Amino acid sequence: MIKKSVEVINPSGIHARPASLLVKTAAKFKSDFHIHSHGYRINAKSILGVLTLAAEQGAKLEIELDGEDEKEAMKEILRLFEDGFGMMDEE
């Protein structure tokens, strides 16, 4: 199991579109994917779970991956966060 802290940098936070992207990316991997935030732990392969995090810009989250392809999954997922889900220019 590996864990990493990330920050949500895109202005509109993890709303519907970033959440779709996150869940779809996670679905490519076998590893279990959870996000920790404010003492909650949600299954991040669930779009409704991700959405109920209500993670806005600046939110600090902890990503947890567990499985045979956890490293590759972490790399791709971190990139989504670093790229602001490709939505950096969005209001």
Added chain:
Amino acid sequence: MKSEAGMYIIEEVNGKNNLHKGVASAEGLAVGKSFIFNPQGMVLSQRKITSSQVNEEQQKVVSALRIVELETRKLAQLSAGEEGDDQQQSVSAAILEFHREVLRDPMLIAEINERIRTDLMPGDRAVFQVFRNYIQKLEVSGSRMFRERIPDIVDIRSRLISNLQQKEMIVQVEEGTIVVCREINPSEIILFARKKVGGLVAERGGLTTHASIIAKSLGIPFVLEVEGITEIVKQGEEIVVDGYKGIVISSPTETLIESVKKEIANREILRKEEQKLHAEPGMTACGHKVPLRVNLELEAEIDRVKRFNPEGIGLLRTEAFFLDSGDYENGRFEGHDQIRFLQRSAELAGESELTVRLYDVGGDKLPSFSAREENPALGWRGVRILLDKRALLHSQLEMIIKTLHKYPCKTRVMVPMITNLEEVIECRREFDEVMKGYPAAKIDFGVMIEVPSAALLASDIAPWVDFMSIGTNDLTQYTLAADRGNSAVFSYYNSLHPAVFRLIGHTAKACAEHDTTLSVCGEMAANPGAAAVLVGMGVDSLSMSAPNIPQVKKVLRLNTLALLEKTAVHILKCKTVSEVEDILREIKTP
């Protein structure tokens, strides 16, 4: 289309032309017969199931999820086939993609199945309750952005339940009808769009809900938050909906209907003209060609900019790919994404120019090999990093040239942030070195002029380059010592400062003397007046974000080169920003 709305006049007539104010949600103007749409509320089954029925009930839910997902995919195709703006269409597609993800949510399915099993409730009620939990969680979340997703989730829930209850939404409406309802969800809008309704009016709704995005993407005028409108409008009466102003007019007079129809026809003409404008090249009133190009950063933008018909790509930013999986220290990149981006950009450019800027990143973006800097704007960035990380520079040059040398576009490679001649010569050497491997390739080498020192050295730089491109944003920031992101000094950051124009003028003169091509790719190119002056100074082409192309094109086509040259001379003599602004007013605008 951004022209002024409301060319029709609403006369006051007793008991007629009643105005109802709402919120403009999707642009457009329509007149048509009303259709009051009040779907029946759903009734959930109250029965309990027996444990032997659990499996069957769970199966029903799974198949309902699958059917609704299938339907969503069909809706996505349907809305993609509709006429409309590419960008909004991709938004609409993204919404439906979100719906599909919800329908595939593994937790959701597990929770519904669990509810059916433990509480022995039928599928429709299990669906209702599990969704309700999520909706409640979103309701208490602080952000509007998240609360506004609730209607979508409610929509998905309703569709699932009606599917489980085997109900079909049967709506009979004629083409051109105006749908008036309490509230409307995205899938209903798409179904109405299929019937070619003329407009939508709702009593409730939020501005950023998917419903309004879908209405926009389908080009259906939509007015929201019109209080009590379902009680006021009579079924089948003719009404006007104005999605520009956010108003509805009930009981309109014949005269009003006529003038609204005329206005609709006028707008159609304007829209066609705008489309015609896209097909025309950028040039002055006297026919001097000034290609108007587009700045691109992401692959996703490519489809959106096509309709503006840009005459090439004047600035292709590659920073987004800098953090591609790879070994930065040694310049070993996989670079698949960047290569695909280059290829797709080359396809967009066709036979026009494609100017690729080498990585322009600041030290703060390089976690692997840099310390945090006190002042990144004046720190280790742009060409400084490229020259310090020679392998990185080499590998990107190799990647660009190897990928693009066989395309018909006119490829140009551009170095960012140069401040002295040594950097130019050094980069040129690296470029020539890589080019040796491609003897048949015709690729130009150039630099960005975005620091005053580079502008002042333009005539010394010119012999070493094929072209220069002025980045007005950084040039302004470095000339005026003002960070445009810092609100405390925001008023100091002004691209119309005479010193900025003089540096551009100086660069333009040097380029003219050395026969070096000069373009501008900063935000100044998107300000129609300033862009026109740049042309007067001798700038050969302008590059900007795509939506700005039409307005710049319109202004250029109204002014002759002679006038712009005269204006440029005046601008170069200005002492203050307000003097510059006064002179810019002499430029003809539509």
